[in-house]
Amino acid sequence: MTISPLVSLRERLPQLKLTTDATDLEHYGRDWTRRWTPAPLAIALPADIAEVQTIVRWANETGVAIVPSGGRTGLSGGAVAANGELVVSLERMNRVLGFDAADRTLTVQPGIALEAVHNAAREHGLIYPVDFGARGSCQIGGNIATNAGGIRVIRYGNTRNWIASLKVVTGAGELLELNRSLVKNATGYDLRHLFIGSEGTLGLVVEATLALTEAPPASQVLLFAVPHMQALMQVFGACRSRLQLSAFEFFTDRALHHVRAHGAQAPFEQVSPYYVVTEFDAADEAAQAEALAVFEHCLEQGWVSDGVLSQSEAQARSLWRLREGITESLAPHKPYKNDISVRIGVVPAFLQEMQELLTREYPQFDVVWFGHIGDGNLHINIVKPAEIDYAAFIAECERVTELMCEVLRRHGGSISAEHGIGLVKKAYLASARSVEEIALMRGIRAVLDPRGVMNPGKLF
Amino acid sequence: MTISPLVSLRERLPQLKLTTDATDLEHYGRDWTRRWTPAPLAIALPADIAEVQTIVRWANETGVAIVPSGGRTGLSGGAVAANGELVVSLERMNRVLGFDAADRTLTVQPGIALEAVHNAAREHGLIYPVDFGARGSCQIGGNIATNAGGIRVIRYGNTRNWIASLKVVTGAGELLELNRSLVKNATGYDLRHLFIGSEGTLGLVVEATLALTEAPPASQVLLFAVPHMQALMQVFGACRSRLQLSAFEFFTDRALHHVRAHGAQAPFEQVSPYYVVTEFDAADEAAQAEALAVFEHCLEQGWVSDGVLSQSEAQARSLWRLREGITESLAPHKPYKNDISVRIGVVPAFLQEMQELLTREYPQFDVVWFGHIGDGNLHINIVKPAEIDYAAFIAECERVTELMCEVLRRHGGSISAEHGIGLVKKAYLASARSVEEIALMRGIRAVLDPRGVMNPGKLF
Structure with missing residues (x-):
């Protein structure tokens, strides 16, 4: 009989908040997707960076995989723990650490909600301009891990544009302080940008300094x-x-x-x-x-x-x-989601083809479109007809997604505009990135997370 | 007697423009720094991407190192070829390839001068907002390789912010098409940002699509x-x-x-x-x-x-x-240059300390300061006194740079704000990046350039 690796984690960090309560395992083991059955080993809720580092080092020694966990509002399964992973929730690390008036930056812990960031910025007469519907529940660490976009990208760009500085714990358990809020810093590869959008596969965001800006006019x-x-x-x-x-x-x-x-x-x-x-x-x-x-x-x-x-x-x-x-209105129907993009210049031709494809391939399904069309991003939600069972519905939708990938390839588009790849779009990554690029991403991942403990099975 | 590797390059690419003329070797073998004696093997001037790829593959087979070469206006020695490298000048690949009005992008070859980019943007009623003194001679490929900053960073940010899409040839000779001008593209690691600022150590930029914007008011x-x-x-x-x-x-x-x-x-x-x-x-x-x-x-x-x-x-x-x-007025004096930055919030304290240090350590030297103080970037030029010989002068300046690094460390600053590390600041990289970060950069480099043919000895 093997001793649970949790024993050694508890020994290493007696103060660590750790739970294996069934309700917690289910709550923290999934995101807004509902396609996988949560089955984490346990949930760790570290209180500080040192605890995060110790957890990651322990994972390297024991081989237990880590799933970083923010607000779990993601739609790609990136925060799903369905294979005995340790979920590391950053929700207790949710404070504002500082504001700098000259730099116009706000330094925060990763577990702070986007809405709390908005409020903190406004208290200083400035704004943090990234915004989207999940603002009350999503956390900034997750926003960074997915390079979240949203409703004002057309003016302000994605999360990437607003990260002045990042502290991360790599898959090897090293603490890196990336860029230190410098506006100009030409000292080699910008690892900050590598972590932004990496979906928890390279390490955990443990602190961020966000650039703020002036509020726009009325x-x-x-x-x-x-x-x-x-x-x-x-x-x-x-x-x-x-x-x-x-x-x-x-x-x-x-x-x-x-x-x-x-x-x-x-x-x-x-x-x-x-x-x-x-x-x-x-x-x-x-x-x-x-x-x-x-x-x-x-x-x-x-x-x-x-x-x-x-x-x-x-x-x-x-x-x-x-x-x-x-x-929100669609959520009870558990729709199948596509979140795709093309460059703005090809939107008209692309919309035309997509409409034809959807009309042809989903004759009896309720297809709901919307999106950030000013930045080339289209959301397509397929609502499951009551008479079809869920697995058959997903299989049918995946068949159509394959066809969609063909259209995207032809138009130089992306199978994931802003939700990320996670588990949901893993099979389609090759429609947006070349074989060489994917091999390079795997190689880079092996450099930052040599034991492969960070969110394995996500992205690729 | 060994046969020159150039024989096999000529066999592989009979049409390639290749020169070993002594004047060319000197002209293309150096940048605006004048501290190293140019000694390249030869100068290749490819006409297209396919030629670049073949050259890089040849380099992988023969082990000849490649120095990518733009306008060579750099101040860090990043484009210096002093060790029998093949200089690959992109200057013949200097055309505008296209403009897209809906995307507001301009697609260009890497050898186009920054000023020609400005002019092309203006022809379409838009601007490319990155700008600095060397605009007439520097090339966009070099701007990207160094994430060039300049005089309007305070408003528009660095080159990084304006790269919608990048075609690169990696150190392994693979052609990558990075991001394809998508505004939103959440499909894993953003390799585009990894290449920006990599100083030619990961591969060569062979095409770029630049984001343009509206001209500001008068x-x-x-x-x-x-x-x-x-x-x-x-x-x-x-x-x-x-x-x-x-x-x-x-x-x-x-x-x-x-x-x-x-x-x-x-x-x-x-x-x-x-x-x-x-x-x-x-x-x-x-x-x-x-x-x-x-x-x-x-x-x-x-x-x-x-x-x-x-x-x-x-x-x-x-x-x-x-x-x-x-x-330009200082250039004839061959000044020793520091190009340093701190975050805006610590500029006052930092300036005070730097002034004390410079006054104390350079009592008889002519110290010329200027810079982009709105973004925390300070340029310090030390003019050589006539009575001191050049090597002794450089040694004395390097001694003071060591002291400067101490001050920068204390203030969380950077030894290179916008010039890059190249050869000139290599010894000081560890003042701005941690041991772990440098090890990771080396690891990433090995993934993209496994044979180490791209600009070896630069950056680290």
Whole structure:
């Protein structure tokens, strides 16, 4: 009979908060995907960096795999522990450690929620501009591990752009302090950028210094009804050239249907196949007048059939809810998700092909589209018909994803725009990265995590 | 007698432009540093990616080292070939390959000059915002290999921020197409960012797609005379909080002395120990009035003793020349250069310590300071006194650089802000990166360049 490796972990770290309670194993063993049955060895909740380092060294000695765990709001299975791994939850390391007014940075522990980061930044009269629907539950460490994107990428870019400095514990248990908040630092390979988006396969983020910026001027929100798909990018072109955009999102009538079933009001009397929500700077009357002029121009061109301009913050929020409520309204249906992207220039041709493919391949399924079309990112949710069992449904969706990969390959697109590869898209990684690139990624992984203890089986 | 490996290269690529002319060997074998005697085996000037790949594969077979070569305006010896290497100059691959209006990107070959990139962007009504003095001679491939910074980092960041996509040939001769201009692409490690700033030690950049942006509003330039060092960051704080800055540079009276000796006019009647050049958006009268208000505020506080606001583009250019002419005015003196940075928050304490150190350690040398103080980057040039021989001068400067490293360590700074490590700062890499980080960098290098043919001896 083997002694559980947990015995040696407890010996090494008597103070470590460690649980094997069944409810905890289930809670911490999964993310927002629900395709795998959680089966971790235990859950460790370290209180500081030293504990994280000791855990990783112990893992190297015992061969127990580690699954780093943030808010587990991920949609790729990156935080799933289904094979006896030790889940290392950073949720107790959730404090703001400091603010520097000259640097305009906020230093935080990895377990802090994105929303708490937003609030802390605002207390200093600045903003942390990365934002998305899961802001209340997701954690900054997870945002960094997936290079999270969201609704304002069009203006501010992904999480990558806002990481001034990173402390990580590598797969070998070494503590690295990457970049130390320097604006300019030409001293070899930027390992900070290697860790951003590495999905916990190289090590754990244990501290981050985030760059903040000034709040933008007051904004307004425009909701358009768009009569046909080809008009979407024309509306985008008109808005981008004349307004200072911070978001440009679209969704279909099927998406609106689900949000309405979840309690939202229909925005227009007439149904429209597509809708656009766009947010833009509207500091003065001139900017507001320009927005109306853009609206009228789009109407004249036949690119939009109706529109509403927010007249208050409350109205702006309720217009946003039509877009932001989609994921939540779909969640009870456990939809199969695709999160794909192409470069902006090929969006029109790509949308056309995707629509044809989805109509052809999913004749009886409820297909819900929406996404950050201003940055080339399309979310496709397939809702399971009640009469089909779950495994058969997933198999059917995976068949279509294979076809989608073909289209993506042809258009130079990506099978994962912002959710990550994790477990869910592992089989399709080769559609977005070459054989040589994947071999190099594996080689780099072996350098940073020679024993392969960090999140094995994720990404590749 | 061994047959020159060039025989097999000529056999493999009969069309390759290859020269062993003594003038070429000297011209292509060095960069703007003048400390090493060029001694390359030969100079290859490939015409396309396929030729580059074949050269790298040949190097792997024969063991001949490759030094990638752009405009060779570098100041770190990164492009020096002093040990029988094959210099691979990308200068014939210097075309614009395409522009995409929806993506707002420009695709270029690596040998195009930065200034030609600026011009091409402007032809499409956009800008490529990375800029610095060597714009006419440096090449985009070299900019990428060193993650070049320059005079507008405070607003636009370094080269890294503007690379949408990269084609590289690795040290193993593999062609990688990294990121394909996707705004969102969460498919594992971002190898693009690994190559940016790798100083030619992982492979060669053979194509790049650059992100462009809208031109900023009309700008004005303010030149301040600053009476004491402590006031520099106070002036910066006042300017940053009230103006939209695109540059904030400082220089000392010694620097002005050299620029004047090179033909420039003194800006003020009175001599001042420090000067600041700042550029800011001045689209309308309100912005211009705000700039004057900032100036008056700084005067009242005693932070500045005089100032001049540009009234025309010609005057703005002539004010800029006082700052941009420094490097050129010093070049004939072959100065020893330090290019160091700290985070913005520690600049005041750091400047104080550096001034004390330089005054104490270089009592008889002409020490010229200037730099991008708005992003924490300080350039220090030591001019060789006529009576000291060059080797003794360098030895003395290296002794002081050791002391400087101590100060940098204490302040979490970097021994290379934007020039890179190359040969010049190799001995000091460990002051900015930990032993573990350097070991990891070597490990990663071995993955991408297993035979070690790419720019060996540079960086580490």
